[in-house]
Amino acid sequence: MSKLKTESLAGLTEALAVPTYDRAAVRTGIVHFGVGGFHRAHQAMYLDRLMNEGKALDWGICGVGVLPQDSAMKAVMDAQDCLYTLVLKNPDGTREGRVIGSITEYLLAPEDPEAVIAKMASPQTRIVSLTITEGGYNFHHVTGEFDAGNAGVQADLVPGAVPATVFGLVTEALARRREAGTPPFTVMSCDNIQGNGDVARRMFTAFADLRDPELGEWVRANVAFPNSMVDRITPVTTDADRDMVAEDFGVEDAWPVVSEDFEQWVLEDHFPQGRPPFEDAGVQVVGDVEPYELMKLRLLNASHQGQCYFGYLAGYRYAHEVCQDPLFSRFLLDYMEREATPTLKPLPGVDLDEYRHKLIERFSNEHVRDTLARLCAESSDRIPKWLLPVIRENLDAGGEIHRSAAIVASWARYAEGTDEQGAEIDVVDRLREPLMAAAAHNREDPLAFISQPELFGDLASNERFVEAYTQALASLHDAGSRATVENLVRGHGNREGG
Numbered sequence: 001m002s003k004l005k006t007e008s009l010a011g012l013t014e015a016l017a018v019p020t021y022d023r024a025a026v027r028t029g030i031v032h033f034g035v036g037g038f039h040r041a042h043q044a045m046y047l048d049r050l051m052n053e054g055k056a057l058d059w060g061i062c063g064v065g066v067l068p069q070d071s072a073m074k075a076v077m078d079a080q081d082c083l084y085t086l087v088l089k090n091p092d093g094t095r096e097g098r099v100i101g102s103i104t105e106y107l108l109a110p111e112d113p114e115a116v117i118a119k120m121a122s123p124q125t126r127i128v129s130l131t132i133t134e135g136g137y138n139f140h141h142v143t144g145e146f147d148a149g150n151a152g153v154q155a156d157l158v159p160g161a162v163p164a165t166v167f168g169l170v171t172e173a174l175a176r177r178r179e180a181g182t183p184p185f186t187v188m189s190c191d192n193i194q195g196n197g198d199v200a201r202r203m204f205t206a207f208a209d210l211r212d213p214e215l216g217e218w219v220r221a222n223v224a225f226p227n228s229m230v231d232r233i234t235p236v237t238t239d240a241d242r243d244m245v246a247e248d249f250g251v252e253d254a255w256p257v258v259s260e261d262f263e264q265w266v267l268e269d270h271f272p273q274g275r276p277p278f279e280d281a282g283v284q285v286v287g288d289v290e291p292y293e294l295m296k297l298r299l300l301n302a303s304h305q306g307q308c309y310f311g312y313l314a315g316y317r318y319a320h321e322v323c324q325d326p327l328f329s330r331f332l333l334d335y336m337e338r339e340a341t342p343t344l345k346p347l348p349g350v351d352l353d354e355y356r357h358k359l360i361e362r363f364s365n366e367h368v369r370d371t372l373a374r375l376c377a378e379s380s381d382r383i384p385k386w387l388l389p390v391i392r393e394n395l396d397a398g399g400e401i402h403r404s405a406a407i408v409a410s411w412a413r414y415a416e417g418t419d420e421q422g423a424e425i426d427v428v429d430r431l432r433e434p435l436m437a438a439a440a441h442n443r444e445d446p447l448a449f450i451s452q453p454e455l456f457g458d459l460a461s462n463e464r465f466v467e468a469y470t471q472a473l474a475s476l477h478d479a480g481s482r483a484t485v486e487n488l489v490r491g492h493g494n495r496e497g498g
């Protein structure tokens with residue numbers, strides 16, 4: 001069996017589509033930070049699609065890793081000429097494989113920060129894109145302010161320091177462009193954050209201000225940060241996926257990526273230095289992304305949180321197991337219809353009922369095998385960004401909140417660190433210690449978990465929220481996850497009714 005490399009492409013089975021363009025002729029136009037599963041299943045796939053049509057050949061991607069653990073991706077990218085296999089898993093069990101060729105270079109910042117800065121400072125680079133996770137933006141959950149106290153940021157702000165964070169690296173490249181009279185690149189965030197471009201603008205400008213107020217002013221005035229909504233469920237690659245690629249497609253790929261077949265990208269058209277013709281690849285290029293972002297984050301992402309803790313506690317381990325269970329899918333639809341949807345903005349032409357049901361269908365795709373562990377990880381970055389805004393808006397508007405409050409309670413119960421069978425839960429969160437310490441007091445002090453103002457603001461003093469939350473938490477302790485969800489679905493035991 002051949003290893004995936006440029007020279008092996010010609011001999012691959014016809015079942016595996018390969019780049020039809022001359023990769024050697026592709027010029028880098030995009031530097032991307034955070035080459036994980038999602039970028040490889042989404043943005044890189046859209047560019048590969050364009051390149052296969054003979055377009056966007058000057059928009060090749062140079063991937064960048066800034067974390068030491070990205071050395072694993074660097075090793076694979078080096079060994080495979082940056083090629084990898086994307087396998088789409090259709091709901092009917094069929095699979096489509098394609099070798100993606102749009103990433104043509106990969107740099108590891110800890111190994112060679114100067115190369116990363118030089119690449120971004122080059123006039124040929126016109127977009128710097130990001131999928132660095134919600135936590136990567138370094139903002140305070142409640143105030144939304146840039147966390148200038150972060151140790152990495154502090155180190156990057158020492159005059160003459162070699163930058164190590166995405167903020168230090170990008171800002172140094174912008175400073176060099178400004179110095180050289182080269183127009184700045186556009187910073188395109190593709191993370192699951194509401195107003196991701198606006199957040200990126202605030203965070204990068206805040207860093208530049210701290211480094212040099214004049215540079216900050218220049219960034220504020222000159223750099224474009226388009227907003228976007230991105231969607232494609234992309235689980236973590238497993239050894240079984242590697243074996244499947246070898247078996248189905250006869251190629252040895254050390255790091256393929258698998259995803260659902262669904263794809264969506266809604267992008268604000270704000271690219272002063274130009275952009276690839278994304279609309280030709282199916283991207284919705286629009287003036288205002290916010291209504292789409294709210295729809296996706298509050299329906300899809302918040303529903304992921306709505307299924308993962310309840311599902312895990314009930315003994316499930318995969319998203320499809322939870323969502324194929326009519327009780328849980330009913331609960332999610334109720335949350336979406338009664339609590340999330342009233343907080344959305346008008347979306348002319350979008351059938352929200354169809355969107356909600358399609359989500360249940362996507363979550364239920366058993367071939368994707370998305371783990372609840374992935375969805376439960378880094379909750380402290382997710383719940384405050386996706387679910388708490390729904391709760392706050394409904395509290396202000398007098399809307400229903402008991403299902404959302406119960407989802408928060410399910411997180412609190414999960415963070416106690418044992419499931420309903422008494423098995424240990426590996427809580428993966430950068431705030432693991434304080435979260436678990438607070439959750440340890442859930443029984444004697446039911447407000448302990450939500451009395452973490454850096455995550456929940458003043459929710460612990462809102463009577464209506466506290467009542468719904470404590471009721472759900474007590475039910476989780478006394479009756480368990482399934483019975484709690486049953487009661488929520490039946491509308492028992494809450495003042496809002498069903």
Ligand SMILES: NC(=O)c1ccc[n+]([C@@H]2O[C@H](COP(=O)([O-])OP(=O)(O)OC[C@H]3O[C@@H](n4cnc5c(N)ncnc54)[C@H](O)[C@@H]3O)[C@@H](O)[C@H]2O)c1
Pocket residue numbers: 033034035036037038039065066067070131132133134135136137166190191192193230231232233234235
């Ligand atoms: N996986 C999905 O289904 C999916 C779908 C839509 C959007 N997204 C977005 O993409 C992001 C990444 O998801 P993924 O599945 O690729 O995860 P992943 O774990 O495969 O990759 C995460 C990448 O982010 C980088 N990163 C993490 N923290 C960073 C930091 N502080 N500074 C710089 N880089 C940092 C890592 O080095 C890695 O390259 C998500 O957080 C989300 O915002 C993911």
Ligand SMILES: O=P(O)(O)OC[C@@H](O)[C@@H](O)[C@H](O)[C@H](O)CO
Pocket residue numbers: 133134192230231232233234300301304374375378382
């Ligand atoms: O990686 P995160 O923290 O943005 O979110 C976890 C999942 O909910 C998310 O990755 C979804 O799979 C994705 O947003 C679907 O498009």
